[in-house]
Amino acid sequence: xxxxxxxxxxxxxxxxxxxxxxxxxxxxxxxxxxxxxxxxxxxxxxxxxxxxxxxxxxxxxxxxxxxxxxxxxxxxxxxxxxxxxxxxxxxxxxxxxxxxxxxxxxxxxxxxxxxxxxxxxxxxxxxxxxxxxxxxxxxxxxxxxxxxxxxxxxxxxxxxxxxxxxxxxxxxxxxxxxxxxxxxxxxxxxxxxxxxxxxxxxxxxxxxxxxxxxxxxxxxxxxxxxxxxxxxxxxxxxxxxxxxxxxxxxxxx
Amino acid sequence: xxxxxxxxxxxxxxxxxxxxxxxxxxxxxxxxxxxxxxxxxxxxxxxxxxxxxxxxxxxxxxxxxxxxxxxxxxxxxxxxxxxxxxxxxxxxxxxxxxxxxxxxxxxxxxxxxxxxxxxxxxxxxxxxxxxxxxxxxxxxxxxxxxxxxxxxxxxxxxxxxxxxxxxxxxxxxxxxxxxxxxxxxxxxxxxxxxxxxxxxxxxxxxxxxxxxxxxxxxxxxxxxxxxxxxxxxxxxxxxxxxxxxxxxxxxxxxxxxxxxxxxxxxxxxxxxxxxxxxxxxxxxxxxxxxxxxxxxxxxxxxxxxxxxx
Numbered sequence: 001x002x003x004x005x006x007x008x009x010x011x012x013x014x015x016x017x018x019x020x021x022x023x024x025x026x027x028x029x030x031x032x033x034x035x036x037x038x039x040x041x042x043x044x045x046x047x048x049x050x051x052x053x054x055x056x057x058x059x060x061x062x063x064x065x066x067x068x069x070x071x072x073x074x075x076x077x078x079x080x081x082x083x084x085x086x087x088x089x090x091x092x093x094x095x096x097x098x099x100x101x102x103x104x105x106x107x108x109x110x111x112x113x114x115x116x117x118x119x120x121x122x123x124x125x126x127x128x129x130x131x132x133x134x135x136x137x138x139x140x141x142x143x144x145x146x147x148x149x150x151x152x153x154x155x156x157x158x159x160x161x162x163x164x165x166x167x168x169x170x171x172x173x174x175x176x177x178x179x180x181x182x183x184x185x186x187x188x189x190x191x192x193x194x195x196x197x198x199x200x201x202x203x204x205x206x207x208x209x210x211x212x213x214x215x216x217x218x219x220x221x222x223x224x225x226x227x228x229x230x231x232x233x234x235x236x237x238x239x240x241x242x243x244x245x246x247x248x249x250x251x252x253x
Numbered sequence: 254x255x256x257x258x259x260x261x262x263x264x265x266x267x268x269x270x271x272x273x274x275x276x277x278x279x280x281x282x283x284x285x286x287x288x289x290x291x292x293x294x295x296x297x298x299x300x301x302x303x304x305x306x307x308x309x310x311x312x313x314x315x316x317x318x319x320x321x322x323x324x325x326x327x328x329x330x331x332x333x334x335x336x337x338x339x340x341x342x343x344x345x346x347x348x349x350x351x352x353x354x355x356x357x358x359x360x361x362x363x364x365x366x367x368x369x370x371x372x373x374x375x376x377x378x379x380x381x382x383x384x385x386x387x388x389x390x391x392x393x394x395x396x397x398x399x400x401x402x403x404x405x406x407x408x409x410x411x412x413x414x415x416x417x418x419x420x421x422x423x424x425x426x427x428x429x430x431x432x433x434x435x436x437x438x439x440x441x442x443x444x445x446x447x448x449x450x451x452x453x454x455x456x457x458x459x460x461x462x463x464x465x466x467x468x469x470x471x472x473x474x475x476x477x478x479x480x481x482x483x484x485x486x487x488x489x490x491x492x493x494x495x496x497x498x499x500x501x502x503x504x505x506x507x508x509x510x511x512x513x514x515x516x517x518x519x520x521x522x523x524x525x526x527x528x529x530x531x532x533x534x535x536x537x538x539x540x541x542x543x544x545x546x547x548x549x550x551x552x553x554x555x556x557x558x559x560x561x562x
Contacts, residue, residue, distance in 0.1 A: 002327075008357025019345065087341035091400070094305040094335050095358045096327040252309055 005097040009105025010112075013079050017113050024113065025120055028067050032121045035063050036128045039185060050187055053216050060125045061212040062184030065146065067121055068114045069179055069204070072147045073171045076110035076154030081167050084158070093252060099245030103238070107155050111147035118143055131215065138223075139214035145230045146207050150175075152237030159244050159251065178204040183212075188220040203229055256280035257332075257408055257439050258304065263313035265299050265463075273299040275463040276313070283407070286430065286440045287468075288450035290553055291460035297443040298338065300460070301410050305335045318407060331359065334401035338412040338443075340393045344386035348377055348396055351385060352403045359404035368403070375399050375429060391422040398429060402438075409433060411442040415449060427453055447553055451475075461557045475546060476518060482545045483525060485512040488538035495535045501528070 017024055040056035047055040083089040092102050125131050133139050154171075161167040182204030188196050199205055200221065210226025213219035219226070244251065258281040265274040274296045281287050289297045302308035304315050306326060314321060320328035342351065352368050372378040375395045380388060385396060394414065401409060411430070415423040423446070430453060434440055444450055450457050451471065458468035467474070490509035501524070504513040516523040532539060 002360040004360045004362065005358045008354055011357070012354050015350070016345075083343075086343060087337075087339060088343055090307060090335070090337055090341060091355060091358060093307055094330060094333065095355075096330040096360060097358055098327075248309055252307060 002097055002101050005095065005101045006104045006108070009092075009097075009102060010109045013106060013109030014112065016079075017075075017109070025117060028071060028117050029120055029124060032063050032067060033124060033128075035059070035066075036125065040128060050190070051216075051218050053218065056128065057125075057131045058187075058212075058216070059185050060122070060131050061215045062179075062208050063125070064118045064121050064143070065182075065204075065208045065211055066176075066179045066184050068118045068143065068147050069150050069175055069207075070171060071114035071117050072110055072150035073154035073157065073175055075113050076107055076151040077158035077161065077167055077171070079106045079110055080155055080158035081161050081164075084161075085164075089251070099242055102245070103152070103155060103241050107148065107151040110151035110154060111144065114147040114151065115143055118147070133215050134217045135214045139211065142207070142211045142214055142226070142230070145227075145234070146211070149207075149230050149233040149237065152234060152241065156237060156240055156244070159241070159249075162250075178202055179208075181205075183208050183220060187218070203233065206230070255283055257283040257318055258441075259316040260300075260304070261314045261316075263300070263303065263315060264311050265296075265303060265308060266311045272463050274303070274310075277460075277463075277465045278313075279458065279465055279468055281408075281439060281441060282456075283439055284434070284437055285455040286434055286442065286453055287456045287458060288454035289441065289443045289458045289460055290447065290450055291443075292557055295460045295557075296463040297460050298412055299463075301335070301412055301441070301443065305333055305410060306330055331404070332407045334404070334406035334409045336394075336397045336401045336409070336411045336414055338416060340390065340397065342385040342393055342396060345384055347382050347384060348372070348388070348399075349381040351396055352399050355400040356403040361404045367405075371399050371402055374432065391418060391425070394418065394422075394426070395429070402433075406438070408439045408441065411440060413443055413445065415444065415446060423449070459553065459556050466556055474552065480515055480517050480551070483514040483516060484543050484545070485514070485528075485532070485539055486541040486543075487511065488540045491537070495537070497531055497535050498528075503528075 036056065036059075039059050043055070049055060050058045080089075083092065122131075157167065157170050181199065182202045183199065188199045188205060188209070191199055206221055206226045206229035209220040210223055210230070213223050213226070243249070258279075260277060260279040260281075263274055263277045264272070266272050277296075277300065289300070291297050299308055303310045304317065304322060306322065306329075314323070315329075316322070317329040318332045320326075320332070322329045346354075349368065349372065352371065353363065356364070356368070369378065372381055375398060377392065377395055377399060380392060385393060388396065398411075398414075414430070415426050418426065427449070430440055430442070442449075442454075454471050456468060456470050457474055459466045487510050491505060492509060494503060494505055498512075502515060505511075506513065514525075514528060516525065529539070
């Protein structure tokens with residue numbers, strides 16, 4: 001393992017983030033504030049509470065997850081796609097740097113940025129709702145694991161994409177619907193039994209459920225299952241990335 | 254000199270069926286400058302790309318400094334620096350950060366003194382805080398060289414380093430390459446400019462249609478394949494060639510005061526002695542005689558026009 005190259009890639013990617021730090025932070029924070037205003041204040045005024053938790057606070061974990069998933073996927077996919085687009089990917093391929101170092105560097109930075117933004121949103125939500133966290137360690141663990149899993153997925157999307165349209169289509173057509181249907185703004189228990197069964201086929205439901213459990217001790221599915229789901233996703237993505245690098249698919253001729 | 258790169262029966266066939274390299278074997282010696290010549294699509298860039306790890310070969314082996322590029326790729330790649338044909342840089346990155354990044358990517362610890370020395374040697378120190386998009390084409394190319402040298406490689410590949418570069422800058426690049434050679438770096442360059450190969454290379458390899466037609470020391474190549482042109486300046490101008498000199502490949506200059514004669518240095522008889530004797534016999538007085546070696550360009554064209562020669 002070449003740790004110096006991991007650090008170089010990580011630092012390089014984070015530098016890109018900090019070059020435009022205000023844009024990077026302002027956009028997700030603004031959209032989350034809008035969600036708080038619309039869902040928390042306007043609609044929340046009528047819903048009151050879900051399973052004993054004020055609605056404004058109930059949606060905080062879902063909103064954080066929504067941002068983390070979107071940011072992780074877009075950071076990682078753009079991170080690796082940009083050198084492919086500009087041609088500078090050659091540097092990574094000719095350096096004595098293996099797939100694991102390249103993945104750790106890019107995915108570490110993408111997940112790091114997503115976690116940073118999520119923490120800013122959490123601070124914002126304290127101001128709006130006064131949220132309390134039942135299991136802070138597990139909240140952080142779920143946050144980091146989820147950011148890692150979806151950064152890995154984004155990394156695969158970036159490796160696969162041949163143009164900017166492809167880069168955007170998966171987050172837009174797959175990730176966002178999965179998050180909205182994964183209980184970001186409601187509990188799966190609120191659905192009729194049939195739709196509750198369908199909702200449980202959505203992997204994102206397990207992530208949001210685990211994350212919400214860390215906040216409020218409330219979960220749609222067992223916490224162990226949530227951890228297993230995120231772990232499984234990490235392993236599956238790592239296997240796919242290893243295959244891509246070893247075969248050179250869409251990387252080497 | 255011992256070989257630092259050992260290419261053995263290297264082949265590359267693309268999925269489309271195109272054979273980019275066909276059974277190429279070549280040894281490159283430590284500290285030499287090897288120029289690879291060939292027309293577009295000859296296989297030069299494919300060969301470099303395979304050695305550097307950008308293209309996967311379909312046959313054969315390559316060892317760099319004794320490290321196999323497939324089984325011991327980390328060892329091999331640590332020794333290599335690559336300057337690609339196109340200018341590939343992140344537009345918003347500072348020059349110095351570009352170089353630091355590449356050094357880190359190769360697993361080398363930070364060394365600000367070396368980075369400064371490198372940038373100074375390439376006349377980039379004053380531009381160290383400039384974003385790469387603000388630089389001229391020549392400066393960008395020098396940044397690519399600085400990046401390729403950031404981890405102190407033993408072998409440097411320059412893929413068409415002076416393509417699209419103006420004459421002054423081209424000479425500047427040549428000076429950089431010579432400096433590197435003086436520091437003991439082995440240099441492999443591909444070029445379209447035969448003048449470049451003629452001026453700089455120790456050995457010249459000619460590739461065409463995926464095959465290495467030859468690889469020889471430059472002087473040997475020029476001697477072996479070179480034709481010479483003999484110019485005979487006459488005391489008195491001639492109106493026409495006398496009958497005794499006709500049919501021997503002689504040309505008379507428009508002014509009539511010089512004769513031109515092409516001959517092959519490899520031929521058993523060049524015909525020069527006989528020609529001079531015939532001139533004397535015809536009563537034509539000679540004022541001066543000079544010869545000129547044919548250029549590498551002419552040699553190159555004669556080789557690639559007969560691909561299997």
